[in-house]
Amino acid sequence: xxxxxxxxxxxxxxxxxxxxxxxxxxxxxxxxxxxxxxxxxxxxxxxxxxxxxxxxxxxxxxxxxxxxxxxxxxxxxxxxxxxxxxxxxxxxxxxxxxxxxxxxxxxxxxxxxxxxxxxxxxxxxxxxxxxxxxxxxxxxxxxxxxxxxxxxxx
Amino acid sequence: xxxxxxxxxxxxxxxxxxxxxxxxxxxxxxxxxxxxxxxxxxxxxxxxxxxxxxxxxxxxxxxxxxxxxxxxxxxxxxxxxxxxxxxxxxxxxxxxxxxxxxxxxxxxxxxxxxxxxxxxxxxxxxxxxxxxxxxxxxxxxxxxxxxxxxxxxx
DNA sequence: CCCTGAAAGTGGCATATGCCACTAATGGAA
DNA sequence: TTCCATTAGTGGCATATGCCACTTTCAGGG
Numbered sequence: 542x543x544x545x546x547x548x549x550x551x552x553x554x555x556x557x558x559x560x561x562x563x564x565x566x567x568x569x570x571x572x573x574x575x576x577x578x579x580x581x582x583x584x585x586x587x588x589x590x591x592x593x594x595x596x597x598x599x600x601x602x603x604x605x606x607x608x609x610x611x612x613x614x615x616x617x618x619x620x621x622x623x624x625x626x627x628x629x630x631x632x633x634x635x636x637x638x639x640x641x642x643x644x645x646x647x648x649x650x651x652x653x654x655x656x657x658x659x660x661x662x663x664x665x666x667x668x669x670x671x672x673x674x675x676x677x678x679x680x681x682x683x684x685x686x687x688x689x690x691x692x693x694x695x
Numbered sequence: 696x697x698x699x700x701x702x703x704x705x706x707x708x709x710x711x712x713x714x715x716x717x718x719x720x721x722x723x724x725x726x727x728x729x730x731x732x733x734x735x736x737x738x739x740x741x742x743x744x745x746x747x748x749x750x751x752x753x754x755x756x757x758x759x760x761x762x763x764x765x766x767x768x769x770x771x772x773x774x775x776x777x778x779x780x781x782x783x784x785x786x787x788x789x790x791x792x793x794x795x796x797x798x799x800x801x802x803x804x805x806x807x808x809x810x811x812x813x814x815x816x817x818x819x820x821x822x823x824x825x826x827x828x829x830x831x832x833x834x835x836x837x838x839x840x841x842x843x844x845x846x847x848x849x
Numbered sequence: 850c851c852c853t854g855a856a857a858g859t860g861g862c863a864t865a866t867g868c869c870a871c872t873a874a875t876g877g878a879a
Numbered sequence: 880t881t882c883c884a885t886t887a888g889t890g891g892c893a894t895a896t897g898c899c900a901c902t903t904t905c906a907g908g909g
Contacts, residue, residue: 551741551742551745552813552829553723553737554813554817554828555716555722555734555738556734556738557828557832557833557836558715558716558719558720558832559716559735559738560758560759560833560836561833561835561836562709562712562713563758563759563836564835564838565708565835565836566713568709568842569707569709571842580709581713583707584705584707587705587707587710588705591705604714605717605718606717655707658842659706659707662708662840665840666835666838671708674708674831674835675706675708678712678714679711679714681719682717682719683718684718684816684820686719686815686816686819687815688722688725688726688811
């Protein structure tokens with residue numbers, strides 16, 4: 542610890558997490574490059590794929606993302622014909638989402654490249670270690686964090 | 696495992712990481728809300744703070760972020776008067792960065808709220824566990840990942 | 850000293866995400 | 880049935896990030 546410690550380092554859990562996300566994101570993005578999909582888009586297609594014509598709100602909840610953000614994120618995928626939406630039969634407020642045949646095909650294509658990247662990653666850190674990390678991250682993501690209501694003087 | 700497993704799930708390390716990042720990011724963002732800073736901006740000010748008038752490239756490297764992305768990210772902070780840049784004495788290509796007095800003040804202000812959030816988080820997961828997670832994330836971020844050069848037939 | 854390739858940033862363009870203000874539908878309560 | 884609080888999305892605006900094409904400087908080699 543001669544100087545200011547090497548890399549990023551604040552002990553901030555959030556900063557550390559984002560830093561890792563940028564790093565890993567670049568790797569998966571590179572891997573998926575040939576498909577023209579970003580790793581985020583791949584993740585979105587996959588999520589839709591494993592769900593049963595989910596409502597937007599359902600996806601947003603599963604991915605812990607803002608509903609409006611989801612809407613924005615979906616646009617390029619809809620524009621490119623990978624995803625389509627349709628109204629729910631019973632509740633006209635609800636918009637459901639599904640992959641188009643092209644979307645399914647693109648996902649299949651991407652899965653091949655993804656699995657290579659995934660394997661590459663697990664070879665480096667160890668499959669078990671990776672699984673533990675994912676479990677820890679899921680646990681963190683699902684934490685019910687709340688600020689102390691910032692009420693020291695009220 | 697009745698249905699499609701609960702939350703986000705693909706076993707994708709990247710997707711899991713991003714999901715956690717969105718979740719945790721929201722928490723820290725809320726915590727820093729009163730300061731008007733996003734958690735990302737807080738992290739940036741902190742990084743600049745612990746460095747010694749770093750060159751842009753140095754910051755980008757430490758945070759594992761694209762140099763141009765760094766430039767974009769810095770703009771709001773410069774516009775708001777928290778950060779300023781100045782040319783390196785010896786190399787005119789290099790632009791160095793530092794906090795302004797207001798930036799330092801804002802950072803001090805933010806640190807108080809940040810520490811509350813940080814403590815809150817560590818109370819939930821345990822300080823030791825949190826440290827381990829950060830270490831794991833730093834390790835992942837610093838991995839030298841490379842795709843198999845996609846050369847099956849060349 | 851001139852030319853060339855590397856290094857450091859900038860700008861433009863595109864996606865990722867969030868928050869807020871609104872609008873459209875719903876599901877009761879009165 | 881009418882009216883209101885709630886729920887689901889949309890659009891606008893702003894920040895976060897990346898990649899690519901340039902432009903400006905440097906550092907060397909000849």
